[in-house]
Amino acid sequence: MMKKTFWDRWGTPLILLIGFALSMALPASGLINPYIELVLKYIGINIILTISLNLVNGYMGEFSVGHAGFMAIGAYVSSILTVWVFPAAWEGVLFPLALLAGGIAAGLAGLGIAFPSFKTRGDYLAIVTLAFNMIIKSVLENLEVLGGPRGFMGMSKLTTLWWVYLVVVLVVYLARNFVYSSFGRGVLSIREDETAASLVSVNTRQVKVLTFVFSAFLAGLAGGLFAHELQFINPRSFTILKSTDMLVMVYLGGIGSLGGSILGATVFTVVMEGLRSVLQLLNISQEWRLVVAPLMLILLMLFRPKGIMGLREFRFLIPLQERSEAIQKAREAARTQRRIGEVQS
């Protein structure tokens, strides 16, 4: 019994620590080749993007199709900082600040989108985010200072595997805390029945804006990591196709689930990378990869609209106080003599 509580309490931190050690040791020791390392980083970045979009599309039940726009803002803002603003000697140390600034800039853009969009419900958000994604892309293409359509470069390779790992752990932690809070329950109630939610005191507007800003912030973080991995970004990296990839990962892994987001991002990244090798081997054009993601999305929507993990969660992602044993214990503590005795059915 004691042992079990020990593992419940310390198991997750311990595993996280080992994971961090591995994320530092593996690339350095040469046990994994640079390609595997790159795929691992992409998995991490995609996990962040999937959690970001899942908050809006999965948990809240709204429909954003333009999250690549927030990713672009995070990528460009963080790159501007590390290339132009931070002194070269300090860029390694200041990298987290650049990421944070990218996230905040994306979050502010999210705020600008959320206010008008959430005045009404329905397909409005999809249209606004779609337009937003296109606007961001064409603005970037026309900003000569940022390289226009040629893109922006000069970033150092600051995105190490352990940085990706740290940010992913932090994002999962923050998202979990959000989901298992009064705000998170508000988000879920909006998906279930928005009118009923407002009629049991949920400030639906506040919840929607908070969630959307938080989601945009996370996409911005991912954009910063992405830019400092590739060391070169251009507006074409952040088109509707990128947003489509995110949609596929959300609906593959499962709506309303952090575990599902992790799973969806991992499976999708591995499948797409595998496909790259297969196409190369068979000497078929890589263009076909562009067909696969939208096709997967259609098939998922038809046959498994809630995804692999839809609305379920891995045990290790549920806070201790919310696990079944804790609820049962709390239930015993809350036993009361006040009872509608005579009307028990």
Added chain:
Amino acid sequence: MTLLQIRSLTHWFGGLRAVHDFNLDLLPGELVAIIGPNGAGKTTIFNLITGVYVPSQGEIRFEGQSLIGLQPHEIISLGIARTFQNIRLFKELSVLDNVRIAHYARTHYSIWEALLRLPRFGQEEQRVRYEALELLDIFGLADLAEVPAKSLPYGQQRRLEMARALAIAPKLLLLDEPAAGMNPAEIDQLMDTIRWIRAEFRLTILLIEHQMRVVMNIAERIKVLDFGQTIAEGTPQEVQRNPRVIEAYLGEETIL
């Protein structure tokens, strides 16, 4: 002092006048029923009180404060809870979460405290969990706390909806046809439940009903609506004898 004061409330849906010149003074502790045939405008009155619709004309005051122009969640936070004619639970969510969601306005921590799990978050969450489970225990639903609301049988869903409404800690409870879909034995139980929660939680209750017999022995005052108009009001006995009521509404039942 009146708890709820409604003055010449009128509401139009396009060319249809759903509510016409409705007036009501609700004293603290009272149980008043609004009855009338289907389509008489009863639920519309609830929707006007709770801010789902903004009235075309008239005034609604709760404890002296005007409710006109307030958002639904602001009105609810003042201490007005309601249930729905067709049960509107958060079906996919657990029984416990259904009740906890109704604590939204009374949960006092910021988004930062939630994201970083600061001490106040823990304290508040513990309090909310305790209060919600206690309420579920009162309604005999505590053992089902982790079950999704959709898997409860009809009667328990009705009770959960009432528990969820009480989680708001209301002063005024609006019950919208709580007896809908119930058989006579269940209706008797329901009447007992309403009496009990009224005393236990010191509630003022405004009750909408479709069936006259339901309200006859629990309401102190009854207002009878027909086509948006108030056609009679008074004690159950007075209303029962009112010729307009008999003509408009009870008539059908006496034939039966």
